[in-house]
Amino acid sequence: MEYSNVAIIFMVVSVVLAVLALAFAGLYGLNKTVDKRAP
Amino acid sequence: MHLIPQSWAHWHILLSVFPSVGLIFALGFYLTGLIAANDLMERTCLVIFAVLCVLGVPTYLSGDRIMAALSNDARISTDLMAGHFVWGIVALAALTITGVAAVVALWRARGLGRLSQPALRLVLALALVTLALMMAAGEMGWQVNHHELRLDAAAQRTSQAWSHAHMILNHFPTVGFVLALVFYIAGLVRNDVVTQRTCLVVFVLCSILGVPTYVTGAASMWALSDPGLAGISRPVIEAHRDMALLTLFGLAFTGVAAWIELWRFRHLGRFSRPSLYLILAFALITLAVMAETGHRGGQINHPEIRIATDVLPTDPKAGVTRAIALLINHVIWFVPWQTVHFFGFSLIFGTVLVVSLRVLGFWKSVSFAAVHRLLPLGVFGVVINVFSGMLILLADSSRYLNAPTFAPKMGLIVVGAAAVLYFSLSERLWKVRAGENAPAGAKWVAALVLIAWSGVIMGGRLISYI
Numbered sequence: 001m002e003y004s005n006v007a008i009i010f011m012v013v014s015v016v017l018a019v020l021a022l023a024f025a026g027l028y029g030l031n032k033t034v035d036k037r038a039p
Numbered sequence: 040m041h042l043i044p045q046s047w048a049h050w051h052i053l054l055s056v057f058p059s060v061g062l063i064f065a066l067g068f069y070l071t072g073l074i075a076a077n078d079l080m081e082r083t084c085l086v087i088f089a090v091l092c093v094l095g096v097p098t099y100l101s102g103d104r105i106m107a108a109l110s111n112d113a114r115i116s117t118d119l120m121a122g123h124f125v126w127g128i129v130a131l132a133a134l135t136i137t138g139v140a141a142v143v144a145l146w147r148a149r150g151l152g153r154l155s156q157p158a159l160r161l162v163l164a165l166a167l168v169t170l171a172l173m174m175a176a177g178e179m180g181w182q183v184n185h186h187e188l189r190l191d192a193a194a195q196r197t198s199q200a201w202s203h204a205h206m207i208l209n210h211f212p213t214v215g216f217v218l219a220l221v222f223y224i225a226g227l228v229r230n231d232v233v234t235q236r237t238c239l240v241v242f243v244l245c246s247i248l249g250v251p252t253y254v255t256g257a258a259s260m261w262a263l264s265d266p267g268l269a270g271i272s273r274p275v276i277e278a279h280r281d282m283a284l285l286t287l288f289g290l291a292f293t294g295v296a297a298w299i300e301l302w303r304f305r306h307l308g309r310f311s312r313p314s315l316y317l318i319l320a321f322a323l324i325t326l327a328v329m330a331e332t333g334h335r336g337g338q339i340n341h342p343e344i345r346i347a348t349d350v351l352p353t354d355p356k357a358g359v360t361r362a363i364a365l366l367i368n369h370v371i372w373f374v375p376w377q378t379v380h381f382f383g384f385s386l387i388f389g390t391v392l393v394v395s396l397r398v399l400g401f402w403k404s405v406s407f408a409a410v411h412r413l414l415p416l417g418v419f420g421v422v423i424n425v426f427s428g429m430l431i432l433l434a435d436s437s438r439y440l441n442a443p444t445f446a447p448k449m450g451l452i453v454v455g456a457a458a459v460l461y462f463s464l465s466e467r468l469w470k471v472r473a474g475e476n477a478p479a480g481a482k483w484v485a486a487l488v489l490i491a492w493s494g495v496i497m498g499g500r501l502i503s504y505i
Contacts, residue, residue: 003371015375016382019427023386023419030299030415034306 048108049344051101052337055180057217058091058098058134059173060210064218065091066166068237073159077233081154083225085141087218088166092138095131102127105343114186123179130172137165181206185340187268196265197441201258208252212245212290213333216326219245223322227315235310239297240460242322246294247456250425251449253287256280256336257432258440263339265437270342275351277358279335284360286332287429289325295422296321301463302414364433373434380427384496386420391455391492394462395485398477407471414463421456439502448498455491458484 044050065087072080106124109115144158182188185206188199219241226234260280263271296318304310337344338351345351366372390413396402397410432439439445461484462468468481477485 001369003369008371008374011371012375012378016378019379019423020382023423027415027419030303031412034303034412 044344045346046344047101047104048341049337050097051105052341052344054094054098054101055177056210056214057094058131059170059177060214061087061091061218062134062166062170062173063211064215064241066163066170067241068218068222069163069166071233071237073163075233077231078154079225079229079231080222080234080237081159082145082148083222083234085145085154085162087221088141088162089138089145092134092141095134095138099127099131108343109183115183116186116189119179119183123176123183126172126176126179130169130176133165133169133172137162137169140165187263187340194266195262197258197261197437199262201255201440202262205252205255205259208248208255209333209336211248212252212286213326213329215241215245215248216322216329220319220322220326223319227319232310235315236301236304236464239301239318240464242297242318243294243301243460244457246290246297247453249287249290249294250456251453253283253429254432254440254449256283257436261437261440271339272351272353274353274355274357275335275339277355277361278352279332279339280360281358282328282332282335284363284429285328286325287425289321289328291422291425293318293321293325295418298418298460298463299415302411302418305408305411305463305469360433363430364436367430367434373431376427376430380424380431383420383424383427384499387417387424388492388496390414390417390420391459391488395489398462398468398481398485400476400482403475404473406473406475407468407477409473411462411469414459417459442502443505444498444501448495448502451491451494451498455488455495458488458491462488 044053065084068080068087069084071077072084102124106120109120110117140158140162144154144162147158148154181203185202188203190199192198219238222234222241223238225231226238257280260273260276264273264276267273296314300310300314300318303314338349367376393413394410394417397405397407402410461481465481467478471477471481
């Protein structure tokens with residue numbers, strides 16, 4: 001099956017953004033738990 | 040499936056891994072208990088040694104019962120079986136002595152009010168001797184039924200060394216989780232922080248070992264099915280492979296949750312009770328998935344454990360993993376996940392570089408605790424890459440696995456990931472303040488971590504070209 005360059009670029013950007021958004025949201029939340037409760 | 044064994048052969052396969060692989064984990068906990076002078080861990084280990092000793096009885100009986108039946112199988116080497124029997128008897132005798140010594144140590148503690156140090160050291164020495172004998176007996180045991188390990192290497196497209204590694208490695212996360220759960224529950228009930236921390240480390244180590252277990256499993260599939268071997272069914276392998284995928288996810292959830300709690304402990308000085316129970320739930324679910332995975336794995340090459348009511352898969356086109364493999368072969372799915380894989384490497388190497396260079400003496404104006412805050416960035420990179428790497432591997436697993444740099448890459452991932460645990464846990468490193476040098480040992484670990492992750496990247500890139 002042939003895919004256009006636009007479709008491939010769209011998929012690359014979407015998947016990368018989705019994965020990094022999940023990772024950094026997790027990282028932000030994790031750091032917040034330490035910042036809030038640190039003595 | 041049937042979880043309760045219906046034959047002596049099945050009992051023997053199931054039970055024999057506990058006195059061997061289980062003993063490795065029990066010894067790990069025991070050594071930690073001795074170093075940390077933790078009474079709960081020492082006592083629990085002594086009980087475990089006694090339980091393993093008792094398990095030696097059905098292990099011997101089940102092995103003895105199947106010997107006669109297997110002697111009639113032309114594929115089974117009677118010499119190997121005789122060797123396994125002799126080494127097994129010696130190993131079980133040593134295990135019995137270890138178990139009795141453990142019970143005596145516990146019994147004497149009732150009168151003394153504490154465990155005797157010489158008795159604890161004696162049990163340690165006996166357990167180490169037992170482990171060496173168990174390894175010899177176990178290796179021969181695996182060779183008995185797995186005649187594919189003795190095939191001519193020249194006639195194989197994918198080396199049977201992968202199958203050999205897989206049949207050893209796959210027992211570590213499974214048996215490790217069983218042992219870790221016993222200690223973890225004891226640690227939760229007694230609210231013992233040292234035991235809880237040790238168990239979280241074991242969960243993380245088992246999860247790290249899950250990666251080479253999955254990869255060696257994928258390679259074993261090719262070693263057993265291309266060219267095909269008599270009695271080996273590809274649909275049965277595919278069913279095992281689907282469950283192995285779920286196991287990989289379960290191990291990732293448990294391992295990451297355990298590591299996060301270890302990381303948070305460093306900064307907060309205490310564990311979060313709800314998080315500990317969440318990890319317990321993850322570990323229990325993962326163990327259940329692993330049990331089914333192991334059972335399906337056993338069905339591949341152990342016809343003697345099958346029963347009449349077992350319905351084995353026959354459709355060569357069925358399976359979730361196979362469907363994912365077909366999908367990821369389309370450029371529109373492959374390229375995005377390959378790009379994600381490179382982002383993952385950037386996160387891992389960036390974090391490793393900053394943390395290792397601080398340990399090696401760069402940026403001494405910041406404390407180690409400051410760079411410790413960055414570690415989750417690298418761990419998220421590892422998670423991203425385990426997932427994306429698994430997808431990429433599925434696209435053309437036979438070619439990747441047979442590339443000369445693939446096996447070293449996998450080995451270095453385990454070394455690099457396990458060494459990062461040292462950064463997360465070390466007491467001495469944690470106390471390194473701004474302006475202070477890290478201990479010499481930590482510098483060696485930092486250098487090892489840098490070399491390991493550099494090797495992983497180089498090994499990965501070279502796969503396509505040599």
